[in-house]
Amino acid sequence: MTIALSRSWEHAVVTGGAGFVGSHLCAALLDAGAAVTCVDDFSTGRPENISPLLEQPGFTLVQANVSEGLRIKRPPDLVLHFASPASPADYLRLPLHTMETGSLGTRNALELAHSARARFVLASTSEVYGDPQQNPQDERYWGNVNPVGPRSVYDEAKRFGEALTTAHAETHGTDTCIVRLFNTYGPRMRGHDGRAVPTFVRQALAGEPLTVTGDGRQTRSLCYVDDTVRGILAAAAHGMRGPVNIGNPTEVTMLDLARLVVELAGSPSEIRFIERPVDDPAVRCPDITLARDKLGWEPQVRVEEGLRRTIAWFREDGTDD
Numbered sequence: 001m002t003i004a005l006s007r008s009w010e011h012a013v014v015t016g017g018a019g020f021v022g023s024h025l026c027a028a029l030l031d032a033g034a035a036v037t038c039v040d041d042f043s044t045g046r047p048e049n050i051s052p053l054l055e056q057p058g059f060t061l062v063q064a065n066v067s068e069g070l071r072i073k074r075p076p077d078l079v080l081h082f083a084s085p086a087s088p089a090d091y092l093r094l095p096l097h098t099m100e101t102g103s104l105g106t107r108n109a110l111e112l113a114h115s116a117r118a119r120f121v122l123a124s125t126s127e128v129y130g131d132p133q134q135n136p137q138d139e140r141y142w143g144n145v146n147p148v149g150p151r152s153v154y155d156e157a158k159r160f161g162e163a164l165t166t167a168h169a170e171t172h173g174t175d176t177c178i179v180r181l182f183n184t185y186g187p188r189m190r191g192h193d194g195r196a197v198p199t200f201v202r203q204a205l206a207g208e209p210l211t212v213t214g215d216g217r218q219t220r221s222l223c224y225v226d227d228t229v230r231g232i233l234a235a236a237a238h239g240m241r242g243p244v245n246i247g248n249p250t251e252v253t254m255l256d257l258a259r260l261v262v263e264l265a266g267s268p269s270e271i272r273f274i275e276r277p278v279d280d281p282a283v284r285c286p287d288i289t290l291a292r293d294k295l296g297w298e299p300q301v302r303v304e305e306g307l308r309r310t311i312a313w314f315r316e317d318g319t320d321d
Contacts, residue, residue: 007237009034013076013118015066015109016083018045020188021123021181023053024229025080030056037072039083041065043097044090049188066105067097075116078236081109082123084157088277089194095153102157106164114174121236122165124243126182127155131281138287139180139243149279162243169241179235182247182286186225186306187313196220197307200258201314204267214276216255221285223248224306227299234295247286248299264304265311 012029016022017038022045026036035058038050042063053059062072066083084101085091091098106122113120129137130145137143145155162178169176189195191202203210223246231246252260255271262269291297301309 008032009078011035011037011074011076012078012080013037013039013070013072013112014080014082015039015070015105016045016081018042018047018050019082019086020049021184021225021228022082023049023188024186024225025082025232026050026053026059028229028233030059034058034078035074036060037062037074037076039064039066039070043094044085044087046190066108067100070108070112072112076112076118077116079109079113079116079118079120080123080232080236081106081121084123085154086125087190087193087195088151089192091154092150098153099157102161103164106161110165110168110174110176113176114168114172118175119236120165120174120176121232122161122176122178124158124162124178124180125154126180126245126247126284126286127151128159128162128180130155131279132283135283136249136285136287137245139245139290146279150277151279175239177235177240178242178244179232180243180245180286181228182245183220183222183284184225184228185222186310187317189310191314196254196257197222197261197310198314200261201265201311204261204265204269205311205314207268209270209272210258210262211272211274212254212258213274213280216258216273217253218276218280219251219253219283219285220257221248221251222257222303222306223299224301224309227301231291231295231297234297238295240294244290244294245286245288246291246297247288248303249286249288250303251283251285252303260304261307261311264307
């Protein structure tokens with residue numbers, strides 16, 4: 001993926017840079033001519049996501065837990081804080097690590113950016129809206145979040161990270177931006193990470209039943225990873241503080257998504273309905289008016305095309321983890 005940046009960066013630090021979105025960010029920044037330091041403890045990120053980058057000039061890997069500190073030799077002019085377990089399978093397995101990364105890790109990344117006078121971008125999430133009572137969700141909506149439910153470790157870690165980022169900007173003048181990412185998908189997702197697209201693709205390619213939770217009428221809004229990365233870097237370059245929604249405003253039901261994956265994969269799989277998780281949102285759809293008006297950004301990859309690319313990657317490179 002080659003992205004024409006509207007602002008040139010000399011050195012970017014990407015925490016969580018071996019993760020799904022983080023690794024795509026690292027590659028895009030390197031392609032644009034920036035030096036990149038990837039920080040990851042590999043609790044959920046994968047070495048194979050960044051293995052093609054290890055020999056590229058300007059790429060540095062630092063294996064570290066961001067909640068324990070950030071020791072970066074070269075001052076950055078951009079800090080992208082993307083470290084965090086992000087899938088249900090991961091944050092339910094690592095609840096305290098998730099909250100420490102969202103709190104202590106965010107603080108350490110903010111302090112690095114402040115000391116270097118760098119631009120700071122926090123990866124937040126549509127999960128801050130919880131099970132929304134407003135649809136679509138714009139950035140002014142405060143959300144409907146259960147603070148003690150099974151999803152709370154992730155939801156509240158991100159909400160705290162937003163509050164901490166805002167306080168740091170107001171107290172210390174740190175140059176910050178908050179991006180709220182909606183349901184990103186694409187190559188390098190893990191087949192067993194618990195999210196709908198990789199789960200459905202893995203099951204379809206194996207000829208297994210696709211497990212749709214509840215009655216399948218709940219919706220998500222799927223944004224292909226290339227589009228998400230473009231939106232993140234556009235927000236970084238703009239200078240806006242945010243928060244700003246980065247996502248696809250087209251909703252799809254989980255049942256329709258499962259049927260589409262079966263069709264595109266040419267799979268004989270059937271649909272099987274299973275129990276719906278606690279606090280699973282009924283709807284999820286971003287209002288991207290702010291991103292369109294301020295950043296000139298909107299998704300370009302249609303869901304069908306993005307799924308074809310994702311299925312092709314799983315056929316060739318996907319791992320059964």
